[in-house]
Amino acid sequence: MxxxxxxxxxxxxxxxxxxxxxxxxxxxxxxxxxxxxxxxxxxxxxxGLSARNWGVLRFIDVNGNQSQQSIGEQLRIDRSTMVNLVDELERMGYVVRLRDPHDRRRYAVTLTEYGRRQLRSGLDSVEDKVTDRFLERISEQDRERLVSILISLVAPDGITPPGAG
Amino acid sequence: MxxxxxxxxxxxxxxxxxxxxxxxxxxxxxxxxxxxxxxxxxxxxxxGLSARNWGVLRFIDVNGNQSQQSIGEQLRIDRSTMVNLVDELERMGYVVRLRDPHDRRRYAVTLTEYGRRQLRSGLDSVEDKVTDRFLERISEQDRERLVSILISLVAPDGITPPGAG
DNA sequence: TATTGTTATACTCTATAACTATA
DNA sequence: TATAGTTATAGAGTATAACAATA
Known part of the structure; x- marks a missing residue:
């Protein structure tokens, strides 16, 4: 190691x-x-994004607007750390904090129109692009093997995730 | 990601x-x-070891005693960071700093008898042990595939390392 | 002049605990 | 009482720059 x-x-x-x-x-x-x-x-x-706050951005894009705590739990980011990540995204105009009318303690971290436009104009394909370049040296078959092996190694005990076989 | x-x-x-x-x-x-x-x-x-200072210990075990700078260059650890890692290993008795008589600016970071004994009595097999447990869920064939795929991905451009085929 | 090891320092990343406002 | 978000703060981990001893 x-x-x-x-x-x-x-x-x-x-x-x-x-x-x-x-x-x-x-x-x-x-x-x-x-x-x-x-x-x-x-x-x-x-x-202007780090891998970390891109993760948050992409997460709400895929899973819908939600509270900082909820995002943090699913990505295993402490809520105090979430504050800063959302600050950055908000400062850059990707998201806004909207009070949840049903529970005014919470914010809904919400994609802005700008954020959505940036995602649709390339940001949402950055991962595929980088991954493809990273994997270009190995065959299509090996790419599939790699993913399936990694899923087996990373998945919680006793669970065989879809696509792992 | x-x-x-x-x-x-x-x-x-x-x-x-x-x-x-x-x-x-x-x-x-x-x-x-x-x-x-x-x-x-x-x-x-x-x-009492972290993965980091185990790496240094194992490195001089395998590659021979050498200067802090030389270890740092090969493991890509800054020389100012090396100071602390060697401090820790020395404090725990695994290594000592011996002045290089040919170039008195350098230390030879040197395994102690205690360090060597610890390595021979289990420490040097910790990695294999952990790796075997980590990989137990996948077949022998998949283990070999994983290593060879990772080597292809990690190796510098244009180089096919031994065992990568 | 250049190099090895060292120190002081600063920066990043993260978590903990205490606070506020709401529930 | 409990929860969502915030803040202050402290702890790792690391890098940069300056320094002493040696080349």
Whole structure:
């Protein structure tokens, strides 16, 4: 494993795989995740988004407007951390906080027209684009294998998620 | 992708895979890496080691005693960060700093007898143990596929590392 | 002049606890 | 009493810049 949570780019251009660590699953898994995340964030940069607040944005796009707490529970982000993420998205105009009339303690974190337009004009396909480029070196069959293997490894005990077989 | 770099355990026991994010390669990759790292760190806890300073320890075990800077370059850890990692390992008795007589600016970060004994009595097999448990749900064939696919994805451009075919 | 290790420092990310307003 | 959101704050983890000793 070696290094688990560090940036992927090597400023001086020295070899990316340290000797004797290259075959460690832990190292490879973390390394692959870091590489993909870095490519993803560089693609998101023009939109002013980090992978983190893109996640929140995409989540409400797919799952509908909802409270900060609800988003946080599903993405496992602490509600105090959610405050700042929503602040950023609101500052950039992607979302607004609208009071829930039925429970005035809550906000509905709501996509703005601008937010929806940005999503429809490319932002919602950034992930596919980055993933395709990341996977271009491996065959279609291996892509499917990779996803199905990862789902088996990541899924909670005793559950075989759809598509994992 | 959603959340990219957060802890894996869910304090309240709620579902581990958020809806509509389960098939994202980025999410799965990072999630798998986090799960494995968490299992790894819980196995290392009795030794007082984090995944990070275990990496340094294992690195000099495999590659020989060497300077902080040299270790840092190969594991891509800043030399100022290396200071603290070596401090911790030295405090726990795994390594000592010995001045390099040929270049008195450098230390040779050197395994102690205690460090070597700890490695030989289980520490050096922690990774295999954790990896085996992590992979127990998938077939031997899928394990090999996973490693070879990950190597293809992580290896620098134009290089096909040994074992990747 | 350049390099190794060190320190001081700052920045990011995150979680905890206490507060407010609502329920 | 409990819950949604907020704030202050503190703890990791890491990087940058400046420094001492050595080359």
């Amino acid at each position: 070696g290094d688990m949570n560090r940036p992927d780019t090597n400023p001086d251009g020295s070899p990316t795989l340290p000797p004797n660590f290259a075959k460690s699953i832990g190292f490879l898994l973390n390394k692959a995740g870091q590489l993909l995340t870095a490519q993803f964030e560089s693609e998101l940069a023009p939109y | 959603g959340d990219m770099n957060r802890p894996d355990t869910n304090p309240d026991g709620s579902p581990t895979l958020p809806p509509n994010f389960a098939k994202s390669i980025g999410f799965l990759l990072n999630k798998a890496g986090q799960l494995l790292t968490a299992q790894f760190e819980s196995e290392l806890a009795p030794y």
